[in-house]
Amino acid sequence: MQNDVLEVLYSKQTIAAKVQELGTQIKQDYAGKNPLMIGVLKGAIIFMTDLIREIDDFVEVDFMDVSSYGDATVSSGEVKILKDLDTSVAGRDIIIVEDIVDSGRTLDYLIKLFETRAANSVAICALMDKPEGRIKNVRADYVGFSVPDAFVVGYGLDYAERYRNLPYIGILKPEIYEN
Numbered sequence: 001m002q003n004d005v006l007e008v009l010y011s012k013q014t015i016a017a018k019v020q021e022l023g024t025q026i027k028q029d030y031a032g033k034n035p036l037m038i039g040v041l042k043g044a045i046i047f048m049t050d051l052i053r054e055i056d057d058f059v060e061v062d063f064m065d066v067s068s069y070g071d072a073t074v075s076s077g078e079v080k081i082l083k084d085l086d087t088s089v090a091g092r093d094i095i096i097v098e099d100i101v102d103s104g105r106t107l108d109y110l111i112k113l114f115e116t117r118a119a120n121s122v123a124i125c126a127l128m129d130k131p132e133g134r135i136k137n138v139r140a141d142y143v144g145f146s147v148p149d150a151f152v153v154g155y156g157l158d159y160a161e162r163y164r165n166l167p168y169i170g171i172l173k174p175e176i177y178e179n
């Protein structure tokens with residue numbers, strides 16, 4: 001598995017330090033608010049579980065699964081809900097937890113959805129941001145790393161459901177997805 005990685009971008013230690021930083025910031029910003037943290041399946045699972053343990057205050061968690069579909073080359077790509085929340089977002093302070101923001105379509109959809117459902121506030125915490133891929137005008141409030149326009153795997157992120165369990169984040173060798 002490790003042989004399929006071209007280059008390690010962020011080591012286990014580097015990620016842990018960054019996640020601690022993000023957790024500390026969120027704890028400060030949401031003091032006394034009991035935010036509802038919504039993880040976007042499946043890529044955000046590892047980030048989510050580490051992040052909430054760095055927030056030394058009350059938070060609640062829920063998960064949502066969505067998929068983009070339609071022609072990927074067309075900017076009007078639609079998003080479909082595969083698994084909805086168990087919790088009502090009405091009146092809640094929401095923090096969407098994402099692995100990586102690329103085109104911004106997923107987050108654009110989710111922000112609008114939670115606003116329609118009358119959330120009190122909606123913020124985004126993304127471990128990574130790929131600004132070059134942006135199609136929708138979405139800005140994350142909390143960002144771990146700004147990454148180059150390459151396909152990354154590990155720490156929750158997959159290629160064809162593999163590599164999520166790598167403890168670091170790396171660039172996948174192009175020959176893996178060219179085959």
Ligand code: 5GP
Pocket residue numbers: 043068098099100101102103104105106107130150151152153157158159
């Ligand atoms: P978008 O912002 O385009 O709606 O979609 C973001 C989603 O696409 C992410 O949540 C992630 O699941 C997937 N994605 C985008 N870039 C990468 C990448 O470099 N590696 C992996 N594994 N997934 C990515």
Ligand code: MG
Pocket residue numbers: 040041042043044098099100
């Ligand atoms: Mg994702």
Ligand code: MG
Pocket residue numbers: 043157158159
């Ligand atoms: Mg994926």
